[in-house]
Structures are given as structure tokens and as C-alpha cells.
Amino acid sequence: MNTWCVAAPLCLSVQSYADGNLTLENKGEDGKGKCPFDPFQRYASVMFENKLYSATSMNFLGSEPVLMRSSPVSIRTEFKSSWLNEPNFVSMAHMSESVMSASGDDDKVYLFFSETAVECDCYNKLLVSRVARVCKGDVGGQRTLQKKWTSFLKARIDCPVLESQLPYIIQDTYRWCDPQQPWKDCLFFAVFTPQSDTSDLSAVCVYLVSDISKVFAEGKYKTPVPVETSFVKWVMYSGDVPFPRPGACIDNSARKAGITQTLDLPDRTLQFIKDKPLMDHAIQPIGEAPLLVRRGAKFTRIIVNQVQAADGEKYHVMFIGTEEGTMLKAVNYNGEMFIIEEVQLFQPPHPIKILKFSNVTRQLYAGSDYGAAQIPLATCGRSSSCMDCVLARDPYCGWDTVGGKCIVISNSQRELIQSVKEGDASLCPGADPVKPVNQSIWLGGNVKLSCPSASNLGKTTWEQDSSPLTLSTHLQLLQDGLLIFNASHSDTGVYRCLSVERSKAGEYTTTLAEYHVSIPEGGDDRNVISPEAQINGPSLAGLQVVVGLLLVSLLALLAWNFYKGHLPLPWNYRKKNREQSQETPDQEGLNSCTTYQDAQRPALAEDKPLVSGIDNGSRNNNHTRGAAAFSAAEENDDSTFTPPSLQYIDDESEM
Structure with a gap:
């Protein structure tokens, strides 16, 4: 009989950090409800005013989900499927909604997660994405909902993708706020993936905090109604709503009625929120459509940074991690979603599970189960020409005509060439022509014509004598060049490697390399030794030495076999035959x-x-x-x- 011992999670406080070493306090505290028992189980947490808000599981099996505040008074969710039904927690964020609030509202903590829908009477389980919120000043009820949230409300959050009939599932969020704007203008960027394996589309949707707050403050509730078929159906509640409004924070109107804390809330309000925590209206993204939809590897994480381009406008640049260990860099220009680049961070591919930005180093940090990577916000040095720099349409980068290179805009005081909205490469000065390379080839020989890598969005093509090159069995296109097999007279001529790139401003063609391929005099003589065979020295003399060594080895082997008697000598064989002929x-x-x-x-x-x-x-x-x-x-x-x-x-x- 095996005995399994399961230890509850333990939390330790950091005593000091110096010279890259962490020192932890010896005194630990119970981590139950603060982090999961299983380290591979996803959870969410946020520290707000020295109070830890966490969303995890309270038991080892993961069957008791909870949204909890640990201090000073422990407050948690009710253990009911109508509150949390097999959730998968994604992220948490706090909003300082009490700042300059005319109604005397309280600060909020928002929780994003997905769960099995209780309101759907489906044969199979249907997953939906949710956003819930609680109030900072919530301390629970007096008799009903003791030490439970009295302000817990949740609503469905949609990211409509046209091809999908099933709701997309939220995977990560990032809160972005302009410090010069009120909290209502803050944005939540969220990545979604399909819950069906038949689709390979991922999406990014953006939500305004004021739209989310409005659903909780003014929206209708859903209520469970028993039906004859012995199951519960959730419908919109159309009855009277008690005062104070269920799920609302304590504000000026409640204080006027003598309710200064949640312990003063009447049981009618508390019982209402205990039975009906779900809102009827779903929260829609800005424009009621995704900001970005892309086919390929599923999105896992997202982070957003704002940058001011050369035109004076500010743009939100999104960095999106995928399941294949790549990171996308994308930006929206007046409704046009443009992917600047996609970089492979982990090889072999591993899903990106952590994506963070450091304000100190101004670097991005990505993490997987097998490693970590540091990525700069801008990689302007990859563009070797003005056309590449402008067509990249990266708001971080511009072409410096004085220095003759693509640099980060914030590092230069000079006026740089940039066209992020149009990608107008005609602003660039005329590029120097590519210097032709003379390339000789022998009949029947092979040669590779190299071509430097074009930009991420450029398409590489080849020309022969100013005509599009027709590929065949002896002309094969490689990722970094062109390979000519078994050359003949028809393979001579002028070869050009071109990069063709399109933008809103037009189509641009750049010559990356030019080769003049010819057969030298005597190159059609079959007795001429191929130059490839003489690259490392006189190969004919080397071949003669090898053959001589092989003959000496063969003679030594025959002599050894004759000496050991493994092979009979010819005169002994004839003598043996004469003796056998004289026998009876x-x-x-x-x-x-x-x-x-x-x-x-x-x-x-x-x-x-x-x-x-x-x-x-x-x-x-x-x-x-x-x-x-x-x-x-x-x-x-x-x-x-x-x-x-x-x-x-x-x-x-x-x-």
C-alpha cells in the first residue's frame, strides 16, 4: 500500500536582495489560497496597497476555485458553480477608480478567466471568457455572505471572429493606461484562441475600461429559473433590483442611506448577489471586432508599448508570444493591422508563457519552460538600406541620411526618413547600383549564386537576361541563392536577384545581387579537370599516392595469407593433384x-x-x-x- 503525502504551498517573504542573491525569512506562512498546489496549474494574483488578491484553487485536486484577498481580513468567493464553474484563471489588474470620482466610488480589482458556461443548456460543455470584479473596501456581509465578497460580479467578454461559431477563449491580457488620461480611458488588450481544433486563427481584441465598468454599474442581471426538464435555465432578470444595487461598491448614495461599509448592507441585497452574480450583457471590444486576426501558431501572451513616431503621433506596438516560441511585433495604422516582424525566440520551439517589459532596461523578457530570452524593443540595425528601413514601417526606426543607417528615433536629434502609415520608399535618396560579379562555370559543372536576405515582407525573385527566370531540374531556387546544376551554354548570361515589396504607397523593387555567368575558353573541353576538384591542391598527385598505398596494402595482405596457409601456393596445388591421381x-x-x-x-x-x-x-x-x-x-x-x-x-x- 502506497502512502502519498501532499504538502500545502508555503509562502516566504524576501528579507533582502543583494549582488544577485535572495535572502528569505525563516518564518513562512500558509500559502493555501494564495498559490496553487500544482505549479503547472495556472493562477492569477496582484498586490494592491500591500494586500494580496489571488485567484487559484484551495485544494490539491483543484476542485475548489477561489478569488481571495488575504489581508487584513480574509475575503473569498462563495463555493458555488454560479460564481466560479471550473475556471481557468488568466490575469488580474487593479483600477484606481476612486481617484477624482464624482460619485465617491471605490477602487476595483478585475479578474480575467474562462470557465464552463452555466447559462448554456448545451449537450456538451461550452467554454466562455469572463471578466469579474470586486471592490477594494469589501469586508463581507454581517449575516449573509460572511467573509465572502459582496461585490463579486462577472460578465461574458466576447472577441467575435467571423469564421467561428463557438466563443473564442481568452489567454492573456495587458492593461495599458495613459498617465495623462483618466482611468476610464485605460485599455485592456487581450489575446484569444479557438476552443475547437478545426480552426487555427488567433485574435487580439481591445476593451475600454469604461465599457466594462458600465456593464457592471448599469447592466441587467441573469437569474436561474427551474424548468420542467429538471435543469436550470438562466434568463435575464426583469424584476425589482434592491437598494443599494447588488454588487456595487459603497458610494456617496449608500453613505447617505447610512451604509458606510459592506457589513451594513441589507440581507435582501446580499441574497440577491449570492444567487445572481452573472450579468446578462456581454462586453464587446472596441469597434465590435478584433484588432488583429492571424492564422498560424496560437497566441499565448501579449504586452503593449507606446511609441511616438517621426510624424508626432503615438502608436501602440503589440508584442505577441505564440505556442511555437515566436514573437510577433504588430501595430495598427488607422485600422490597418501591420505585422512588422516575427522572431523565433526558442529553438526547438517551446510555448512562450511569460512576457514582461522592464522600464529600467527598456527590454522585453520572454520565458518558456526551458529558457528565457531578452529582446530589444527595436531592431533597426537589421535594415541595411533606406528602402528596407522605410518599408519595415517600424515606428521605432528611421533612416539617418547623414550616418547612412537605420537607427532608433529616440537616439537621434536629426530629422529621419520614416513613413509608418504609407510605407513610401520614394522618400529615400537613390541607392547606389549593385556591383556586378563575374562568375565562371565549366560545362557540366555546378555553381551557387548567393543572394542576401531580403526584408521580412519582401519577396525574392530572379531574372536571367532581364527576363523572369524559369526554374527547372538544373536551376533550383534556395533560401539564400540560386543553384545551377550540370551547366550548359544556355545557362550563361546576366542573373539578377530582386526583392519585390508592396506597401500602401506602391510596389518597390530592389536589386540585391547581380552575376555575369560565362564559360571560359576551353571550358567545353572534356579533358579539362574541373576547377572544383583542384580547390585544395593538386588532386591528381594525391590520387596517385592513394592508389599506390592501396596496392602496397593488397600485396602485404596476400603475402600474409600465403604465409599462414590460408591460400595454397600454386606449386603446392599442382603437387597435390599429382599425388591424388596415383591413389587406388x-x-x-x-x-x-x-x-x-x-x-x-x-x-x-x-x-x-x-x-x-x-x-x-x-x-x-x-x-x-x-x-x-x-x-x-x-x-x-x-x-x-x-x-x-x-x-x-x-x-x-x-x-
Whole structure:
């Protein structure tokens, strides 16, 4: 009988951090409800005014989900499926909604998660995305909902993708706020993936905090209604709503009624929120459509940074992690979603599970189960020309005509060339022509024409004598060039490698490389040694040395075999034949029999299909049975040996 011991999570406080070393306090505290028992189970938490808000599971099996505040008074959700039904917690964020609030509202903590929908009477479980919120000043009820949230409300959050009939599931969020704007203008960027394996689309939706707050403050509630088929149906509640409004924070109107804290709330309000925490209206994204929809690897994480471009406007640049270990860099220009680049961070591919931004180092940090990566916000140095720099449409980068390179805008005081909205490369000065390279090739030889990598969005094409190149079996296109096999006279000419890139401003073509391929005089002589064979020295002399060594080795091997007697010498073989011709017929028969026996014994396994009709009881011991037959022949007075009758094997087990 096995005994399993499961330890509850333990929380330790950091005492100090110096020289890269963490020192933890010896005194620990119970981590139950603050983090999960299983480290691979996803949870969410946020520290707000030295109070920890956490969303995790209270038991080892993960069957008791909870949204809890640990201090100073422990407050948690009710353990009911109408509150949390098999949730998968995603993220948490706090909003300072009490700042300059005309109604005296309280600060909020928002929780994003997905769960099995209780309001859907489906045959199979349907997952939906949710956003819930609680009030900072909530301390629970007096009799009803003791030490439970009295302000817990949740609503469905949608990200409509046209191809999908099932709701998309939220995977991560990022809160972005302009410090110069009120909290109502803050944005939540969220990534969604399909819950069906038939779709490979991922999406990014953006939500205004004021839209989320309005649903909780003014929206209708859902209520469970029993029906005849013995299940509960959730419908919109159309009855009277008690005062104070269920789920609302304590505000000026409640204070005027003598309700200064949640302990003063009437039982009618508390019982209402206990039974009906779900809002009827779903929260829609800005524009009621996704900001970005992309086919390919599923999105996992998102982070957003704002940058001011050369045109003076500010843009939200999104960095999106995927399941294949890549990171997308994307931006929206007046409704046009543009992907600047996609970088492979982890090889072999592993899902990106952490994506953070440091204001100190101004670097991005991505983490997977097997490693971490540091990524700069801008990689302007990858653009080697003005056209590449402008067509990248990266708001971080601009072309410096004085320095002749693509640099970060914030690092220069000079006016840089940039066109993020249009991608107008005509603003660039004329580029220097590419210097042609003379390339010789022999008839029947092979040669590779290299071509430098184009930009991320450029398409590489080849021309031969100013005409599009027609690929064939001896002309093969590589990722970094063109390979010519078994060259002939028709393969000579001028080859150009071109990069074609399109933007809103037009189509631009850049010559990346140019080759003049020709056959030198005497290149069609079949006796001419291929130059590839002489790259590392006089290969003919080397071949002669190798052949000489092989002949010496062969002669040494033959001499050793003659010396050991493995091979008979020719004069000994002729002498042996003369002696055998002088022997009597009886001796000849005996010698013949002996020679036959000695010669056949190694080959008995090959003669297996023909065996003696007498079975000695062992079908696999072929050598023993053969030796017995020849021994019987030697004991017979008659010098003539008659082998036993032979029969064909009809049973595969005798093979």
C-alpha cells in the first residue's frame, strides 16, 4: 500500500536582495489560497496597497476555485458553480477608480478567466471568457455572505471572429493606461484562441475600461429559473433590483442611506448577489471586432508599448508570444493591422508563457519552460538600406541620411526618413547600383549564386537576361541563392536577384545581387579537370599516392595469407593433384567421401529445404543430424555411400 503525502504551498517573504542573491525569512506562512498546489496549474494574483488578491484553487485536486484577498481580513468567493464553474484563471489588474470620482466610488480589482458556461443548456460543455470584479473596501456581509465578497460580479467578454461559431477563449491580457488620461480611458488588450481544433486563427481584441465598468454599474442581471426538464435555465432578470444595487461598491448614495461599509448592507441585497452574480450583457471590444486576426501558431501572451513616431503621433506596438516560441511585433495604422516582424525566440520551439517589459532596461523578457530570452524593443540595425528601413514601417526606426543607417528615433536629434502609415520608399535618396560579379562555370559543372536576405515582407525573385527566370531540374531556387546544376551554354548570361515589396504607397523593387555567368575558353573541353576538384591542391598527385598505398596494402595482405596457409601456393596445388591421381579407387572413394563431408558441413544450413526423412526429434539441430548421417556411412563395410531418401519440406516450421 502506497502512502502519498501532499504538502500545502508555503509562502516566504524576501528579507533582502543583494549582488544577485535572495535572502528569505525563516518564518513562512500558509500559502493555501494564495498559490496553487500544482505549479503547472495556472493562477492569477496582484498586490494592491500591500494586500494580496489571488485567484487559484484551495485544494490539491483543484476542485475548489477561489478569488481571495488575504489581508487584513480574509475575503473569498462563495463555493458555488454560479460564481466560479471550473475556471481557468488568466490575469488580474487593479483600477484606481476612486481617484477624482464624482460619485465617491471605490477602487476595483478585475479578474480575467474562462470557465464552463452555466447559462448554456448545451449537450456538451461550452467554454466562455469572463471578466469579474470586486471592490477594494469589501469586508463581507454581517449575516449573509460572511467573509465572502459582496461585490463579486462577472460578465461574458466576447472577441467575435467571423469564421467561428463557438466563443473564442481568452489567454492573456495587458492593461495599458495613459498617465495623462483618466482611468476610464485605460485599455485592456487581450489575446484569444479557438476552443475547437478545426480552426487555427488567433485574435487580439481591445476593451475600454469604461465599457466594462458600465456593464457592471448599469447592466441587467441573469437569474436561474427551474424548468420542467429538471435543469436550470438562466434568463435575464426583469424584476425589482434592491437598494443599494447588488454588487456595487459603497458610494456617496449608500453613505447617505447610512451604509458606510459592506457589513451594513441589507440581507435582501446580499441574497440577491449570492444567487445572481452573472450579468446578462456581454462586453464587446472596441469597434465590435478584433484588432488583429492571424492564422498560424496560437497566441499565448501579449504586452503593449507606446511609441511616438517621426510624424508626432503615438502608436501602440503589440508584442505577441505564440505556442511555437515566436514573437510577433504588430501595430495598427488607422485600422490597418501591420505585422512588422516575427522572431523565433526558442529553438526547438517551446510555448512562450511569460512576457514582461522592464522600464529600467527598456527590454522585453520572454520565458518558456526551458529558457528565457531578452529582446530589444527595436531592431533597426537589421535594415541595411533606406528602402528596407522605410518599408519595415517600424515606428521605432528611421533612416539617418547623414550616418547612412537605420537607427532608433529616440537616439537621434536629426530629422529621419520614416513613413509608418504609407510605407513610401520614394522618400529615400537613390541607392547606389549593385556591383556586378563575374562568375565562371565549366560545362557540366555546378555553381551557387548567393543572394542576401531580403526584408521580412519582401519577396525574392530572379531574372536571367532581364527576363523572369524559369526554374527547372538544373536551376533550383534556395533560401539564400540560386543553384545551377550540370551547366550548359544556355545557362550563361546576366542573373539578377530582386526583392519585390508592396506597401500602401506602391510596389518597390530592389536589386540585391547581380552575376555575369560565362564559360571560359576551353571550358567545353572534356579533358579539362574541373576547377572544383583542384580547390585544395593538386588532386591528381594525391590520387596517385592513394592508389599506390592501396596496392602496397593488397600485396602485404596476400603475402600474409600465403604465409599462414590460408591460400595454397600454386606449386603446392599442382603437387597435390599429382599425388591424388596415383591413389587406388577405394582410397579415392574414401577421400572423396571425406572431402564431401568436410565441404558440406559449413553449408548444411543453406541446404535446409532438403533433409533426411528420419527425424531425430530436433528440427533445429541441423548440424547434429548431418554429422550422424555421415558417421553411419563411414561405419558401413561397403565403400559406396548411399544417402537417405530426400523429401521436400512442406512445413514452414522446419525452415
